[in-house]
Amino acid sequence: MDSATRSSAFTSLSRDAERNLIARTRPFAAQDTRRSWWEVGTTFAALLGAIALAALPSWWPLRIVGSVVQALALIRSFILVHDYLHGSLLSGSRIAKALFHTHAVLLLTPPRVWTESHNHHHANTARLAASASGTFTTWTAQQWREATALERLAYVVERHPLVMIFAYPLAFLGGLCIVPFVKHPLRYWSAGFAVLLHVTISAAVFHFGGLGVYLTAMVLPLSLGYALGAYLFFSQHNFPDVALREDPDWTHASAALEASSYLACGPVMAWFTGNIGYHHVHHLNPRIPFYRLPEAMAAIPELQNPRTTTLHPRDVLACLRLNVWDGKRGRMVRFRDVPASR
Template sequence: MERTASTSSKDLIARTRPFAAQDTARSLWALGSTYAALVGAVVLAVAAPWWPLRIVGGLIEALVLIRCFILFHDAMHGALLPKSRWAKALFQVQGLLTLTPARIWNDTHNHHHANTARIAADSAGTFVTWTTDQWRKATGAERLGYVVERHPVTQLFGYFTAFLYSLCLQPFVKNPKRYWTSGLAFGVHVALSAAVWHFFGLGVYLTAFVGPLFAAYALGTYLFYAQHNFDEVAILPEASWNHADAALEASSYMRFGPVMEWFTGNIGYHHVHHLNPRIPFYRLPEAMASIPELQGPHITTLTLKDIVGCLRLNLWDPALKRMVRYRDVQVAPGT
């Protein structure tokens, strides 16, 4: 039987709709200033006369790449310049160059939004989360696969695991007709990588190409993981699942300072974004400040304590109604 959202859920979503109206001038400024910052960072990473400055340029480039991704992300949700043909073409090209081809991104990310906090749903577009009972019943090989997918090393190497493999190589191999753009993105990336190394040398390759990409995708992969995997997260029973509760109970508010809010495009307001993904990133703080129900979120940070705590939580215990560690679950010998 098809389940419908509660009246309160529908009402809360309706109250976010005024904030889903974009300001075209503000969107254009965000786009222009972000790309200008990216060019400046790349120039610093390539041409600074002192190599420590090149490393600084590369780190700034990595952070600006995250903001570039947020612009792409919002455009795919229809929240940024949705009626502009040139903007659509621009973001299609950006997606190819940054290993997020539009088709595979939309297919997996829209699935993620529609199924956040649902154990029964397919894990496409997100990190799989098992219940303690699923862990007990799984084979050793299945458990190993689960551990590897959620392991910190997998997130650290998100450039290869989440982007080159999961968004490009894997979908192209599985369905080349539908995901030909994923294959194109992979090929273009390999060609660009070889060209940068050949024409500019190993130093520039490390400081301005692979280094920033590695750092950006490691942080981006962790942010995606952490904003749905934290101490107070709630995985909702299927019978009582609704979109608003999933947004508020299974998406965090990651508290940043103003500088990191700029670089991350306000993605820390993740509970607001999940409630209504058509709100442009620059209006998320406004929506949170205006709607009382959004002002008591589950808060996470990038402090070492929160990061370690987040990475240690891996299984949902329905009885305790919280995430637990692997070692907290008793498994029969030999299973």
């Protein structure tokens, strides 16, 4: 089925049909506590093992392998924090709260900052009129035409691939920690604490482990992990057949089905990314634990024909080339495809 046909099918759902669809996802929001703790235990065991591999061997190629595995394990551990803050993973456990809040600070995603911005993202995905808090800014072709040169430059910089490559210092250390703390130090004190703790740990690793360990056990895995994480977040809502809507046409279900992608990947990457590739299911009901997302998709026919992307270089490039929303054409286009006048 092509994108136009899919778009027509989803937008034709009545409000009652959309409510019914969301209701049919609710049984999958019930978590298995033992399964949840197993997923937590295996994730942190993999992360600690990868850190050891990145820091201890004397043969540096083996440490590089450890760095890559650590980066992937960090992404999975972030998904666990993400699910906990959504209330879909061990939400009633004090131990889980202490673990995930601590890990969130270590990951440079202070819980309060992340929750506020991410909840806004979920409530406004694919709404053209909404502010860009918690996500990448997306302009319409008209906004691009009417913007000043300085405004255009800021927009281009925000969506540039280099910003994703350097997401570690720019998006996480800067955007999620330093900026909120500077603006509201009392409200976001944990963001300032995250920066202080990060600098302290970095200095300790460098002092006791030396430059080599600092690079392979900290700089490289964090840089790789945050870069891939930033791209995943970008591509989940910026892909060739995404559909954005004005407020009168916007619904929660259409945003999930039309503007949240399914990342087709193998079981290894699905494990390391915590099934976040089932993003259309997650946006339809964020209370579903990550390990039940495939089950929900398999059980509900409306979720089985998603807007799909992959990590193939061809698809990555296709996502990165999308710049602005052209409402007349009903799709994302490149800057050069925007006419100079209306």
